Amino acid sequence: MSFRFSSGSRRICSQAGSPRLSRGGSGFGAGTTCVAPGAESSFACTLGAVSSAGSSCQGGGGSGSGIFTGFLGNEQGLLSCNEKVTMQNLNDRLASYLAHVHTLEAANTELEQKIADWYDKCGPEHLPGLGHDYSRYFSAIEDLKKQIISVTAYNASIVLQNDNARLTADDFKLKYENELGLHQLMEADTSNLRRVLEELTLCAADLETQCESLTEELAFLQKNHEEETRALQCASGGNVNVEMNAAPGVDLTVLLNNMRAEYEDLAEQNRRDAEACFHEKSASLQQQISDDKQSYEHTLAETEGNYCVQLQQIQDQIGAMEEQLQQIRTETEGQKLEHEQLLDVKMILEKEIETYYLTEETFVKTMVEELDQLGSVLSLRVHSVEEKSSKISNITMEQRVPAKAL
Structure with a gap:
C-alpha cells in the first residue's frame, strides 16, 4: 500500500520508490507503482497495481493501461478441486480490494487538499528565518521509505500465505469429507458382501450334502442297473443259442439293440420313479417335521401356561399363609399382654394377702x-x-x- 501527498502540480516520481519534492510538496511510493503527471489519483499495493479510471502504472511519464498481477500465482493447484468456489472467493476479494482502493483514494485526495491548504497558510515561506534546503533529510527519508516498502511487502506476503493456507485447509477438509463418505460406503458394502458370503457358504454346504446323497443314490442305481443288465444278458444269451439252433437266420444285433433300448428305458423309468419317491418322502418328512415342531411349540406354550397358573396359586397360598401367620402373631401378642396383666393382678393380690395376713x-x-x-x-x-x-x-x-x- 502507498500514499501520495503532493500539492501544486502533483508531480510524482518518475520511477517507483524514488522521492521527489517540488514546491513544498512530498510524494511517497511503494511497491512497483508510480503515477505520471496529469493523473487524477492512484493507489498501489504489494499484491499488484490496482488503479481507477485515469490512473496508470509506468516507469516514466505518459498514460497506460492498469495491470493486475499477483492474485493467481499460487492458486493453480486449488482450482482443480473446486474452480467455481475458488473463483468466487477471488472475485469477492478483488471487489473488497477495489472498494478499499476507492476509499483510500478519496481519503488521499482529502489529505492532499488539507496539506495544500496548510502549506498555503503555514508553509516555510510564511516563517521568517527558515531556509529552504532540505537535502540533509533526503537520506533519512530514503531509508525510511525503503523500510516501509520492505515491511509492507513482508506483511503482504504473510497475508497471501495465510490466504493460501486457509484455502488449502478448506481443500483438504473437503477431500477428507469426500473420503470419509467413501469409507463409510465401502464399510457398508463390505458388511453386505460378508452377509452374502455367509449365505453362499451355507448354500454351498447344503448343495454339497445334496450332491453327495445324489451321488450315492446314482452309484446304487448304477449298481442295480448293471446287475439287472448282467442277468438279462445271461438270460438272453441262452435264448440266442436256442434261436440260433432253431433258426440260424435271425439277426442277433437287432435283437440286442432292441433289448438294450428297452432296458435303458426301464432304467430311466426306474431312476425317475426313485427321484419322485425321494422327493415325495422328503416332502412328507418336511411336513412331519413342521407338524411336530408346531405341536411341540403348542405343548410348550400349554406347559408354560400351566406352570404359570400353578405358580400363581402357590403364590396365593403363600400370601394366605403369611396372613394367617400374621394373625397368629397378633393373637399371641394379645395373649402375652393378657398374661402380663394377669401376672400384675396376681402380684397385687399377693401383696393384699400379705397385708390382710398381718x-x-x-x-x-x-x-x-x-x-x-x-x-x-x-x-x-x-x-x-x-x-x-x-x-x-x-x-x-x-x-x-x-x-x-x-
Missing part, C-alpha cells in the same frame, strides 16, 4: 376365671368377703369356668 380380719376371696379350649384365660373376677374371725387366717377359693366353644 391384720386379724379375714377376707374370703373368690376368683372366677373363664378359660377357652386351649386353656387360655379369657377373664378374671374376684369376690371378697370380710369375716371377723381370728381362727381363719386366710381362705382363697378359685373356680375355673371353661368358656363356650367359639
Whole structure:
C-alpha cells in the first residue's frame, strides 16, 4: 500500500520508490507503482497495481493501461478441486480490494487538499528565518521509505500465505469429507458382501450334502442297473443259442439293440420313479417335521401356561399363609399382654394377702376365671368377703369356668 501527498502540480516520481519534492510538496511510493503527471489519483499495493479510471502504472511519464498481477500465482493447484468456489472467493476479494482502493483514494485526495491548504497558510515561506534546503533529510527519508516498502511487502506476503493456507485447509477438509463418505460406503458394502458370503457358504454346504446323497443314490442305481443288465444278458444269451439252433437266420444285433433300448428305458423309468419317491418322502418328512415342531411349540406354550397358573396359586397360598401367620402373631401378642396383666393382678393380690395376713380380719376371696379350649384365660373376677374371725387366717377359693366353644 502507498500514499501520495503532493500539492501544486502533483508531480510524482518518475520511477517507483524514488522521492521527489517540488514546491513544498512530498510524494511517497511503494511497491512497483508510480503515477505520471496529469493523473487524477492512484493507489498501489504489494499484491499488484490496482488503479481507477485515469490512473496508470509506468516507469516514466505518459498514460497506460492498469495491470493486475499477483492474485493467481499460487492458486493453480486449488482450482482443480473446486474452480467455481475458488473463483468466487477471488472475485469477492478483488471487489473488497477495489472498494478499499476507492476509499483510500478519496481519503488521499482529502489529505492532499488539507496539506495544500496548510502549506498555503503555514508553509516555510510564511516563517521568517527558515531556509529552504532540505537535502540533509533526503537520506533519512530514503531509508525510511525503503523500510516501509520492505515491511509492507513482508506483511503482504504473510497475508497471501495465510490466504493460501486457509484455502488449502478448506481443500483438504473437503477431500477428507469426500473420503470419509467413501469409507463409510465401502464399510457398508463390505458388511453386505460378508452377509452374502455367509449365505453362499451355507448354500454351498447344503448343495454339497445334496450332491453327495445324489451321488450315492446314482452309484446304487448304477449298481442295480448293471446287475439287472448282467442277468438279462445271461438270460438272453441262452435264448440266442436256442434261436440260433432253431433258426440260424435271425439277426442277433437287432435283437440286442432292441433289448438294450428297452432296458435303458426301464432304467430311466426306474431312476425317475426313485427321484419322485425321494422327493415325495422328503416332502412328507418336511411336513412331519413342521407338524411336530408346531405341536411341540403348542405343548410348550400349554406347559408354560400351566406352570404359570400353578405358580400363581402357590403364590396365593403363600400370601394366605403369611396372613394367617400374621394373625397368629397378633393373637399371641394379645395373649402375652393378657398374661402380663394377669401376672400384675396376681402380684397385687399377693401383696393384699400379705397385708390382710398381718391384720386379724379375714377376707374370703373368690376368683372366677373363664378359660377357652386351649386353656387360655379369657377373664378374671374376684369376690371378697370380710369375716371377723381370728381362727381363719386366710381362705382363697378359685373356680375355673371353661368358656363356650367359639
